[in-house]
Amino acid sequence: MTAVKPETTTRTFESLDPATGEVVGTHPVHTEEEVREAVARAEDAAHWWDSLGFDGRAVRLRRWAAVMTRRLDELCAIVGKETGKPRGDAQLEIVLAVEHIAWAAKNARKVLGRKRRPAGVMLANHTASVEYRPLGVVGVIGPWNYPVYTPLGSITYALAAGNAVVFKPSEHTPGVGRWLADTFAEVVGEHPVLQVVTGFGETGSALVRAGVGKIAFTGSTATGKKIMAAAAENLTPVVIEGGGKDALLVDADADLDAAADAAVWGAFSNAGQTCIGVERVYVHERVHEAFVAKVVELTRKVTPGENYGPMTMPAQLEVVRRHITDALERGGRALTGGMNGVGDRYVQPTVLVDVPEDSEAVQEETFGPTMTVVKVRDMDEAVAKTNASRYGLGSTVFSRRNGIRLARRLRAGMTSVNAPFSFAGIPSLPFGGVGDSGFGRIHGADGLREFTWAKAIARQR
Numbered sequence: 001m002t003a004v005k006p007e008t009t010t011r012t013f014e015s016l017d018p019a020t021g022e023v024v025g026t027h028p029v030h031t032e033e034e035v036r037e038a039v040a041r042a043e044d045a046a047h048w049w050d051s052l053g054f055d056g057r058a059v060r061l062r063r064w065a066a067v068m069t070r071r072l073d074e075l076c077a078i079v080g081k082e083t084g085k086p087r088g089d090a091q092l093e094i095v096l097a098v099e100h101i102a103w104a105a106k107n108a109r110k111v112l113g114r115k116r117r118p119a120g121v122m123l124a125n126h127t128a129s130v131e132y133r134p135l136g137v138v139g140v141i142g143p144w145n146y147p148v149y150t151p152l153g154s155i156t157y158a159l160a161a162g163n164a165v166v167f168k169p170s171e172h173t174p175g176v177g178r179w180l181a182d183t184f185a186e187v188v189g190e191h192p193v194l195q196v197v198t199g200f201g202e203t204g205s206a207l208v209r210a211g212v213g214k215i216a217f218t219g220s221t222a223t224g225k226k227i228m229a230a231a232a233e234n235l236t237p238v239v240i241e242g243g244g245k246d247a248l249l250v251d252a253d254a255d256l257d258a259a260a261d262a263a264v265w266g267a268f269s270n271a272g273q274t275c276i277g278v279e280r281v282y283v284h285e286r287v288h289e290a291f292v293a294k295v296v297e298l299t300r301k302v303t304p305g306e307n308y309g310p311m312t313m314p315a316q317l318e319v320v321r322r323h324i325t326d327a328l329e330r331g332g333r334a335l336t337g338g339m340n341g342v343g344d345r346y347v348q349p350t351v352l353v354d355v356p357e358d359s360e361a362v363q364e365e366t367f368g369p370t371m372t373v374v375k376v377r378d379m380d381e382a383v384a385k386t387n388a389s390r391y392g393l394g395s396t397v398f399s400r401r402n403g404i405r406l407a408r409r410l411r412a413g414m415t416s417v418n419a420p421f422s423f424a425g426i427p428s429l430p431f432g433g434v435g436d437s438g439f440g441r442i443h444g445a446d447g448l449r450e451f452t453w454a455k456a457i458a459r460q461r
């Protein structure tokens with residue numbers, strides 16, 4: 001048990017099953033003092049963990065991945081209960097997370113180990129080298145929408161780089177967080193290399209103020225701004241993985257069946273509660289009509305409760321309602337779903353057209369199963385409209401001839417060409433955004449370096 005010990009806290013909170021409202025588990029609300037104690041214990045554990053070296057850590061990380069694979073059913077069940085997502089979606093995020101663990105374990109030495117650098121002309125009698133050292137303790141603050149894949153995108157890379165981690169999972173998914181820490185404890189014994197602190201924003205805020213080596217935050221942009229301001233007090237560096245308003249672009253020569261399929265999957269999977277979910281679609285006028293017909297046909301086959309779960313947070317239902325209302329009041333039309341489709345827990349998949357670009361449904365993150373489809377004259381207009389967003393997380397392009405060229409013009413940290421979400425499934429690629437989607441990178445070599453400091457050594461021969 002690696003949750004903070006001893007648990008002197010008397011305040012507790014419950015995680016709920018969003019499909020039924022039933023209590024899933026009861027967890028402590030850890031206080032500022034308890035968070036500081038956890039960080040102090042992590043500092044000791046970090047020395048031991050670092051002393052294992054790349055190989056010692058890799059062995060243990062691989063064992064952890066094996067435990068996750070062996071106990072997949074158990075983890076899927078907890079994820080399903082706390083988020084409401086169907087088994088297939090839970091399994092997908094766990095399998096992807098396991099691949100990240102394997103990648104980080106395998107590549108940490110290659111990316112972070114000591115490397116010779118040219119000494120230059122003036123100091124040719126020197127040898128020069130650089131290596132990447134762990135920061136000590138990393139604080140990870142996570143969201144609820146992908147409670148395994150998302151925080152592990154930071155935790156795995158921080159651990160592989162030699163840091164100890166104190167993890168504050170979302171108040172909606174504390175059971176998942178504790179499961180991850182408990183199984184990690186099975187591979188490291190008594191050393192509190194990965195601890196979990198549970199609670200609400202105040203517990204996260206205490207972690208930000210606890211003087212850790214770095215905070216890796218994934219969540220809404222509004223919370224990211226608060227965290228950055230609080231972290232400035234101790235000059236604690238931060239990675240901010242914030243919100244998004246991803247666009248999918250459909251060129252005149254695109255494979256329309258594949259593009260429609262990607263739009264529907266990208267917008268509605270996980271009930272649209274995906275930071276890289278497709279929320280806006282820009283379609284070349286030559287194929288707009290045909291594309292919309294295909295999207296509507298596919299959307300009619302999507303069933304909430306079967307293909308995706310309930311909205312995890314009741315508050316998000318209000319945002320979805322507001323965005324659809326605003327779109328409809330300003331001349332938009334719902335081809336599927338719409339206001340009648342917004343229930344108490346489930347939202348029908350909603351395809352909106354004729355929505356003005358300055359409406360909330362186009363400008364703000366909806367985080368629900370909706371998409372706006374907009375006709376454009378050409379791909380220059382599609383690129384300009386995509387880039388006009390304050391967000392810049394992911395994006396998707398469907399084009400037979402110009403996919404890569406269009407991808408490079410998009411102001412988004414990541415772009416998939418002719419397939420949805422591909423960048424999220426490739427562990428070697430850096431994950432992160434620009435603008436209001438945040439900064440810093442997790443995953444891949446960039447993700448490993450994110451949790452280190454560069455140590456330069458010059459030696460006279």
Ligand code: NAD
Nearest residue numbers: 142143144169170200201204205219220223241242243275
């Ligand atoms: P949120 O910002 O409400 O909460 C995220 C975490 O921050 C929670 O653990 C919460 O307890 C904690 N927190 C809240 N206030 C805090 C404070 N003042 N100081 C420290 N911690 C605090 O976000 P959410 O609703 O859990 O997640 C949904 C959001 O996350 C969406 O905007 C989504 O786009 C984003 N997201 C982004 C990515 C990405 O990789 N960029 C991935 C998944 C989700």
